[in-house]
Amino acid sequence: NAGVTQTPKFQVLKTGQSMTLQCAQDMNHNSMYWYRQDPGMGLRLIYYSASEGTTDKGEVPNGYNVSRLNKREFSLRLESAAPSQTSVYFCASSDGAFNSPLHFGNGTRLTVT
């Protein structure tokens, strides 16, 4: 029972490089989310997917793209990484109901130099 699995755990990129952060959940959840966490800023929503086949922008979408590959998987892509994207990235999922909590992965720590 893995829950939400994120890969990789750590990544160092040079400015301008691209990469994809992978996320998969095994709870048959409809909704998936990508957040970034920065000191003093709390959690900020980047993109979310209410259900398979849909994606929407969150609070800080610039510089990112997402793909909801299927019900299980939701990836986040940085096309041209910038130092401002140095952060810890969390994927989460939920069944979409108002009274249901989010389930989080353990994060990807990304450094852009």
Place this chain on the structure above:
Amino acid sequence: AQSVAQPEDQVNVAEGNPLTVKCTYSVSGNPYLFWYVQYPNRGLQFLLKYITGDNLVKGSYGFEAEFNKSQTSFHLKKPSALVSDSALYFCAVRDNGGGSYIPTFGRGTSLIVHP
């Protein structure tokens, strides 16, 4: 619009003493309220939630939270703190009065329990 505030960046408490981590919220309709805990190098873990009913909600690891509608608060409490409770705590809210199902998170409160 929905919003949530955690007025304290850090709370310090001695082991064995009671602890309180504060959260206030603002919604148009009725709130769905959640507490999460984050240990170092881990994701957020769900602790407890208030949907309706009893104002005192019990959750994991001996934590409880008190919902107060008149003060629009949902403070997290524990009668006797443990050093292992030291972590980052997040409050979150959803507004079921036409608000988004996307929860709004507070900025987090760092709880430090001293031996």
